[in-house]
Amino acid sequence: MKIGIFGTGMVGRALADKLTQLGHDVVIGTRDVAATLARTEPDGMGNPPFSVWQNENAAVKLATHAGAAAHGEMLINAANGAGSLAMLQSVEEANLNGKILIDIANPLDFSQGMPPSLFIANNDSLGEQIQRALPDVKVVKTLNTMNAYLMVDPSQLADGDHTIFLSGNETGAKAQVTELLRSFGWQDIIDLGDITTSRGSEMLLPLWARLWGALGTPMFSFKVVR
């Protein structure tokens, strides 16, 4: 499938790599292609510059966000939470409408330092804000409750026996995303309900951040035992 990914950070890269391995045709979108390729320093998270990564992942093409949107039959928001809404609203709706948008971004607020709080919580969520801003896009919130390594290769932990959550208004869209998640190795996929249930998975992040501190590693995930 043709897939467009918004965001050149570690989440976007991990997904692009995995999707390419699975035979998909991936374009990653960025705001300014020339600026992204010109960077020679690691980013704030210590990831190597995009150009270095792309040398090892030549099958993945880089384009503007508009170009990635135009390319994708399915779209993935792997941009940071704070910039996601403005980024998506900068893309011509004709290249978004009718498509599935997997939203991985979390509304993390780092303005008060670490650990982050949320800049949307409780009675709203980033997933809902994106769905309201783009009513003709099929937003499916998922993959936002574990680190990038586990997102694309859940079998690294407990033979994959941990849980991933799905939220979205369209049953058909969630079925397609479920199929994609299964191709990554996800076995325990819980459909929480409509897009308002994104509140639940996004509000897991403060606990996630504290667990990272308590456990000393981000290589953990949640299993809903039942």
Added chain:
Amino acid sequence: MKIGIFGTGMVGRALADKLTQLGHDVVIGTRDVAATLARTEPDGMGNPPFSVWQNENAAVKLATHAGAAAHGEMLINAANGAGSLAMLQSVEEANLNGKILIDIANPLDFSQGMPPSLFIANNDSLGEQIQRALPDVKVVKTLNTMNAYLMVDPSQLADGDHTIFLSGNETGAKAQVTELLRSFGWQDIIDLGDITTSRGSEMLLPLWARLWGALGTPMFSFKVVR
């Protein structure tokens, strides 16, 4: 040990029952003893009136909140979240200070119907508010992320192989609470850190509520797989 429990609902009762079985001397506190004993109808959650329950649990004594506080060497807040702070502030501090207070209450806001949102979240928590209001009490937040049956008998699910979280400022208090949790059957106890980490476990409740809806049963719990 002498234990005082605030709250006559299903959480307070489940804990009183379990603690009595374990040989502890338990007093449950309520605002108005006569009114609590006079009730003949099930409560809003369908629990039988307290007097019916007490007939089968005669070892548990009922007193005012002040009486339960005076009795307890260790205290447990099993009152509802909305009333917890005012209830605790109504008790003479001399009967609280220096003691461990296990806080199980969640700041659930039912004013907009079901599922509940939180009336404190993100940059504060009920656990922190109670600790700030009672600086000489050793508040330990725990037991607030599963239903009352699992709180006191985790082995009902997956042989007890699921996770319980602890938050609190006092290492010694958390060690004593850990010992109590082990006596209930808890094996996987994660100390998240100081009382500010209550934000994380309280913010798990919106996901918990949606999972109850999606799974059709409250008999589930979270395992932190690592």
